[in-house]
Every structure is written in structure tokens, then in C-alpha cells.
Amino acid sequence: MFYKFLLFIFFALFSCANICNKNETFAPVELCEINLKIPTIIDLNFSENENNLIIYSMDKWKEVSNNKINFIIMDYQSHDKIMAYEDPNYLYIGRLTNNDSFLISLDSLVGNNETKGYTLNNIIYIIPERIDTETYFILVSLHEEGHLLGMHHSMITNSVLYPRIAGMGECLQETPKPTFFDMQEIYKRWCN
Numbered sequence: 001m002f003y004k005f006l007l008f009i010f011f012a013l014f015s016c017a018n019i020c021n022k023n024e025t026f027a028p029v030e031l032c033e034i035n036l037k038i039p040t041i042i043d044l045n046f047s048e049n050e051n052n053l054i055i056y057s058m059d060k061w062k063e064v065s066n067n068k069i070n071f072i073i074m075d076y077q078s079h080d081k082i083m084a085y086e087d088p089n090y091l092y093i094g095r096l097t098n099n100d101s102f103l104i105s106l107d108s109l110v111g112n113n114e115t116k117g118y119t120l121n122n123i124i125y126i127i128p129e130r131i132d133t134e135t136y137f138i139l140v141s142l143h144e145e146g147h148l149l150g151m152h153h154s155m156i157t158n159s160v161l162y163p164r165i166a167g168m169g170e171c172l173q174e175t176p177k178p179t180f181f182d183m184q185e186i187y188k189r190w191c192n
């Protein structure tokens with residue numbers, strides 16, 4: 001059950017370089033028995049475009065896992081409800097702004113006020129005003145969803161779990177989606 005994961009606070013920033021692996025395969029997950037259906041509730045404060053980018057990122061998990069990882073949007077709720085009510089049976093995705101007192105407390109906890117997303121237990125927080133482009137928005141979403149799926153940071157730049165968005169590999173910057181390396185981690189987490 002996804003809500004049982006022990007997830008802490010993670011963040012995404014900075015820069016570096018890498019080489020693109022164009023011929024990725026996802027054989028490990030093909031062989032895996034997982035079938036995750038993750039009921040999801042999204043903050044009404046996201047703009048229509050931001051909401052579409054979140055859905056895009058979720059569809060990418062579905063695509064690369066051959067339909068074995070499914071985020072299912074159950075409802076949209078007010079920001080206050082998202083922040084106040086935590087039902088462990090659902091994934092919540094909240095929209096934070098720089099003025100949000102909860103974000104200020106998260107930032108002070110990690111000592112960084114440039115963090116673009118956080119994942120805490122079964123809640124993902126995204127801070128759109130710190131994200132420059134749609135590609136980065138998708139990468140932040142993929143990254144936080146990866147934490148939700150039980151993944152830790154990766155030192156591989158061709159992974160959506162690389163902790164610094166600007167340093168992620170070229171192919172991620174071109175067509176953001178979970179990579180072979182990410183699916184290997186999913187395999188380790190869920191299929192052994």
C-alpha cells in the first residue's frame with residue numbers, strides 16, 4: 001500500500017551534464033507483478049495548465065510501466081481541505097506559494113528556500129512560482145511522484161530522482177519521463 005511508505009523531505013535544484021540513453025528498455029517492470037492504482041486528489045488552486053502538466057507526468061509513469069503504475073484522479077478539493085485533511089488512502093497534491101506559512105516551515109526545516117517540490121508521506125507539494133518552464137514543472141512532478149513510489153535520490157543524471165532539476169540529463173530535458181534507471185529502482189522497490 002503506497003501510503004505505508006516512510007518518506008521524508010526531498011528537494012530538487014541545481015546543475016551538471018550528462019549523456020542521453022536513447023534506446024531504453026523497461027524489461028524489469030514487464031516481468032514484475034505490480035499493479036499500483038493510486039487514488040489522487042488535486043488542489044483546486046492549480047491552474048488548468050498546471051493541472052494538465054501534472055496529469056501528463058502521471059501518464060508518463062503509466063506509459064513507461066506498461067500500465068502498471070496508475071495515478072487515478074478521484075477529486076479536486078480546495079487548498080484548505082488539501083492542507084487540513086490527510087486521508088492516508090489517497091495521494092494529495094497541493095499547490096504552495098512562497099507566502100504559504102506551511103512552505104516557509106518546510107523551507108526552514110531543510111534550510112533551503114529554492115526547493116521546487118516536497119513529498120511528505122502521501123502528500124506532494126509543488127511550488128509553481130519557483131518553476132521556470134513547463135518541462136521543469138513536469139520534471140518536478142515526476143520527481144515527487146517518484147518519491148511517493150518509494151524512491152530515494154539518484155546520483156544518475158538520467159534519472160528523474162536526480163536531486164537537481166537543472167542537472168538532469170538531456171533526454172529528460174527534451175522529453176521528460178521516467179527512465180530505464182528509474183524503472184530499475186521501481187523494480188528493486190516493488191518486484192523483489
Ligand SMILES: [Zn+2]
Binds near residue numbers: 010
Ligand atoms: Zn527529491
